[in-house]
Structure formats: structure tokens, C-alpha cells
Amino acid sequence: MRTSSLRPALLAILPICLVAATATPVIAAGHGPARPPAWTATWAAAPHAPVPGNDFDGPNWSVPGFTDTTIRQVVRSSAGGSQVRIRLSNAYGVRPVRLAGASIARSGPGASVRPGTARTVRFGRDTEATVPAGGSLASDPVDLRVSPLESLTVTLYFAEFTGPATFHQDGLTTTYRAAGDHRDDAGAAAFAGETSRSRYFLTGVDVAGEPGARGVVVAFGDSITDGHGTRADADNRYPDQLAERSATGKRPVAVVNAGIGGNKLLADSPCYGDRATARFGRDALDQPGVGAVVVLEGVNDIGAGGYPDFGCGASPTARTADLVRAHRTLIRAAHQRGIRIIGATVTPMKNFTGYYDPDKERVRDELNRWIRTGGEYDAVVDLDRLLADPHDPDALRAEFDFGDGLHLNDAGADAIAAAVFRVLARAA
Template identity: 65%
Template sequence: MNLSTGRVVPVLTTLLLLVPAVPASATTTGRDSPGGWSAAWSTAHHHPVPGNDWDGPNWSVPGFADQSVRQVVRVSAAGSLIRIRLSNRYGSQPLRLTGATVGRPTSGAAVRPGSLLPITFDHRRSTTVPAGAELTSDPVPLPVRALEALTVTLYFAGPTGPATFHQSGLTSTYRATGDHRFDHRAAAFTGETSQSWYHLAGVDVAGSPRTRGTVVTFGDSQTDGYGSTPAADNRYPDQLAEQLVGAGRPLAVANAGIGGNKLLADSTCYGERGVTRFRRDALGQPGVRVAVVLIGINDIGGGGYPDFGCGASPVVTAAQLIDGHRTLIRAARAERVTVIGVTMPPMKNATGYDTPPNEKVRDEVNRWIRDGGEYDAVVDLDRVLADPADPDALRPAYDHGDHLHFNDAGATAAAAAVAARIR
């Protein structure tokens, strides 16, 4: 039983004992001493793109002008100080932020009266983030508990141009005309909502000796949370954070998944290739101690399709994917970060993915992750999530419905499998 949520965590078999667990304290980056900064919430950004029928509308292409953007996030670890990170990585012009606040939400866009505090940058309430850059705020003296929600409101007086964003936020972001940074009421924000994150790249915590660094989950939509219930914090990284908190393990969890992302190919819609963004989105997180890697299924399933406007999808071999994984491993080792490999879950009957050649590549890569001995530890989701009656297919109880993505129950099982590898 998960003590923080009441969720039942499945009992895992001796399968998880195939590879010894790696203590989180076994490695250090030098950036994660007790009480120092740890990434307690994050999202990985990509280029602005128009909305669509399956991901929903978003505001990334027009950006913002004389508008307040209110975003609610849940931090995974405790601290007496918080700070935020803003990104203009894919902006076409400098991003001028008129001001920002942080507070404690009640419901929806409403904030607890009296809890709103200004966020400053180099002791100023306004700041400019150069195009292609990120910026970290000054510390804010706001004590937070693990798994507590915070509301961050950004106000842009002038036009921002296209917004650096994360499309599949699976939670409501609110927009209002005018400056509503210090407005605790929800009324101004009831007209427009989006399911994406905008410019907010991370929330870090510090000042608690119990928080000893961050586990970064890196990958594609299976990490990003597609298939889990929206607005419920049921992504597998969310549930990993809950299980670590329930077990008294003092680690934050940061999510660096992007839906549709590939290990080897860039996409204007689904982010830079994993071998490129891993250093920034995973190893660049404050306090990172462990990186958990689950990626490659889109390289396999998307291989050979023409460019529909999101980038080319070349056919890949198992050897190419393994070389990509080795690139991530070398990068993590160079930063003295523990790196855990996760096998790709079953994909039988997944439209566009399940073909005999694709299954052969998936099996070969999974075999290398499982038995190659190059990752510091392995989580074998291929077996954890498989249907006992058909190991090439997802267990029906874990299947979101497309035979590729796992649902809330599957995310619970995945989180338990990963938690078992972190001591």
C-alpha cells in the first residue's frame, strides 16, 4: 500500500532481482549536498507548434501579450526555499517577463488568500530571458512539503512571440487578460484553459536536509504520462515520487519525458533527439543523482514514415539504438550520475508499431538493456507489464487502450519497478 495515496502497489516477482539495485548515494554530481537545490518538478520543452485534434489546442504559436499565465505544479520533495526556472530556448526573440508570483492553490486557478509571494530575478521583479536561454529566479522563502501543489503565475505585458512550451501537460493551465499575478480569485482565469506548460521549466527546492537530490525520469510519452488520467498526477514519475515519499526515501523526482520523442531523430513537434537533449533535460537538472532511461519505441514505430511536418523518421537498427543508449550512459558516467536502463514495454497490436521487423528490433534492444551489463541497473518493464498469456502484448489491466501506452494501473506497476532499483 502506498502510504501517501492509498494506492495498492503490486507485489513484484523475483524478476526485479535479476539486476542488483544501485543505491542513490553511490554516486554524486557535487550539486546535491543535503539542503542544496534539487529539482522537485520539471518539464522538458520543445518547439512551439499549432494545436491538433489529439493533443488539443495550445497557445504556443501566438504566445502572450498583456496576459497572465497561471500554472499549477506538484513538487516531489520538501524544502524551506523554492525557486523557478524559465525557458526561452525555442523563442524567436528575448522573452520579457513583467513579473511572477508563487502561491498555494486551493482549487482550479484559485490561490489561498495571503499566500501569494513575488518571484524576483537578480532582486528585480521583471527580467528578460534571451532567445535560446534559460534563467533561474532568486530563492523564495516558501516552505513546501513533498507532494504539495504550488501555483506559479507569469505576467507578460508586451508580446512574447512564439512560446517555448511542453504540449502534453495533462493538467489545466489558465490564461487571463491583464495583470493578475496577485489575484487569488479564479474568476479572471475561467475563460481560457490549455493542457500545456509554457516557459516554466522547473521548480527547485532547498533548505531541507531530508531532500538529498533528484531522480530524473527521461524518455517519451510513456514517461510523459500519456494514457494516465489527466489532472490526477498519475504519470509513472508522479507515482514514483509518491512511493519514494511513502517509503521514507529522501529523493525528489523530475519528469523529462516528451510525447513522441525519439532517441536518434529530431522533431519540430516532439523535441530534440534524446542523445542531444539528455545532457540538458536530465543531467542538467539541479541535484540529479539518478537518471532513469525509457526511450526508443518511437524510433522503431515511426521508422520509414514520410515527413508529415514534424521531421523525418528514418528506419533504425537495433545496433543504432544501442549506440544511442551507450551515448547516454557515457554522458551520465562523465557526470557521476547513476543511470538505470528500462526495457521498452510490449507493443503487440499497436497500430503502426507492431510489425515483425519492428518487434525484432525491440526484442534485440531489450535483450541488450537486460543482459548487456552496461547500465548501472535495469528495470525490465517489458516483462513487468506483459500479459502472462501473451508476453508480446501489454497486460489488459495495464493497457490504456491503444496497446502501446499503459494506464494508471500500469503506471503504478512501472513506478514500483523503478522504485525497487533505487535504494
């Protein structure tokens, strides 16, 4: 493992997961003025450009956008606090988005919220806000006590046409919409029948104050990190299960998911997000309180290498040297910010249609060998060996297979979470 890059600040990281503490108090000692909250990301979704729905990911509302529409989105916290805020993105918008109002509450069943828990979300003390085209916006602090692993419902009302919506396609959690302004509804009746499993404009929820987490681990990657193959509405993606392990520890940390299905290290895609090297700063290193990042990227560069453009961008044939260079770019960026970075080997792909041939497998093997032995990542999680069929190491174990030879079921995601947790604990 790399040791020369361990700065003194990184040696004081948490015993569980190598993350720098975020211990600044919300209120200054004595009777002085309040300090700005020290925010910790408790949930995140990586944004990308609007695209039409499809058979693989399901329908979504990103391309038409919204007018006189209320959207309800349920998130699960990975860490607690006494204050909360939301973050919105219009990174891929072609016009400013006018938000007429927003609220946050503890979730009830479905689209309902628990009575008496809804809080108005303000931006610069105003209930309305404008998210500029290409920009983002964080709300003011909201006094709402949040517990680890608690479900929260964020309600957004757009009175004016938004234009196409910056979104996250494979959200795996039901999102609800209703015509008109229903931000104050505690019940779910107005939202019946209007659902998707994507995220719209909402890219982060942060917490501050007690009980607090001791930092943030960002899971950065493609559809395996994003959770494709795990059960919808069950929070069984590997980062979710890693958060559950952390929450039961003595010094819990937050875990947020910065995966995008189909994402690549080397190529931008209008369907699957900016290339990993381009989005790494925004989606991983800029998360409030981040102290460590786990990188699992490369399978789509290798498996889809050589594909023509079917509408989601061309996939040039991947070469090992180019993939290693991209990983090094991520490592340098993290170390420049004093952030630990853990590399995960690329998982087996033999039985995923179109992704396997001997040349592609050779590149996967070469990249994994470099990740394991190159000594440039601060630690390594060897998912290739963990998930491989013992009788055919190029293929995924049957008990972890969602059914397509590449994506993981709940048990496979849990196996990754356990492995990442062990590596983080050993390296502390």
C-alpha cells in the first residue's frame, strides 16, 4: 500500500473509516455569535444530463421538465444531526430554474410525511429561489433533528416551467409527483399514480450539529456503486449497507453514493454522465466533510470498448495504459485535497452480453493487477477476487448475480459493503 502520501492530517482520521473529523461546533462557546454550521453530507446523488426513459432504467420525467408540479423525493440519511439542509443542481439546465417552495419532513408510508414534522426550506431567508443554469444552490439550515438511517422526504414545488431537468436516472427509490402545489400535504392522496425511480434537481442532503458523524466516505463509481440489480425501495445498494455497518459502530461516519449507471473513466456520455475524471471533483471531493473516497470504475470502458455511438456516445477501445492514467488522475486530485482514496478492482463481467472477449478480459486483468500491486492507492478492496466464481474467475459468483452476469443482487452488494468496511477498518 502507498505510505509516502499519508499526510499528518490523514493519520488522525477515524478508527473506522479513515475520514477526517468534522468536529466544529454549530454554536460558539459562551455567548458569542453562532458559527456557520460544519456540514456533513448524509445523502447524495450524482447528477447528469436529462435523457428519455428506456426499458433498462424505466421511465423518467427529465426531458419534459415540470410546470405547476410538486415533486416528493425520499432519501435515507447515513448520519444524524440537529440541523439539515438540501442541495439542488441545475448543472445541465439550459435556463434558470425557479423554485416556488420546498419543505423537508420525516417520511411516512409512500408519499406521505409524518404529521407535525414538515419544515419550510428557505434560501437566503426566502421561501423561493432560483437555481442558475449550469449552477447549484444550497438551502439555509433547517432545525430538524435527523437520526442515522432515517428516511426524509424532500418536497419541491415548481410553479413555472423548469425546462429539462438535471437528474439522476437510476435512483432505485420511488419519486412522486402531483399537479399543483401540494408541498404542505401530509398525506399521499395527491401523489397517487405519478411515480418514477429517478431523482430530480436534488443532489444532496447535509446535516450539522449533534449527534453528528465523524466524516464522510464517498462511494464513487458506475452502476455497481449506484446499486443497479438491488431491490428498489430497500436501500440495499452497497453504500447503503456500508452506512448500516458504520451506524452501529462507536464512531459512526456518513456514507454517500456518487455512482452513475453506465459511467466511464475516459468518455463522456449524454446518457451516463460526464467521464469520471471530469466529475470527480464535483461529485466526490466537494462533498461536505469528505475524508475518503472509494473508487470502482472501468468496467464500462473495457466492456463497451469499441462500441459505436447508439445515441449515448461512442466507446473507444480501452487500453490499459489509458485506464491507469485516468486512475492516477483521480488519485492525484484526492491527495491534493488531503483526502484518502481507496481503489477497488474491476468486478467480473464474463457473462454480461457484449462485454466479454479475450482481449477485453486481458485489459481487465492488467488494470486489476495495477490496482492491486501498483502501490498508488492508499488501500485496495479486491472485489474481483471476492466476487469471482471459484470455478471460473472471469465470471461472477451465482449467489451474487442479479441475473445478467454483471450486476449484483442484495447479497452481492452486502459482500462489497463488508469488504470495504474491513479494508477501511484495517487501514485506520
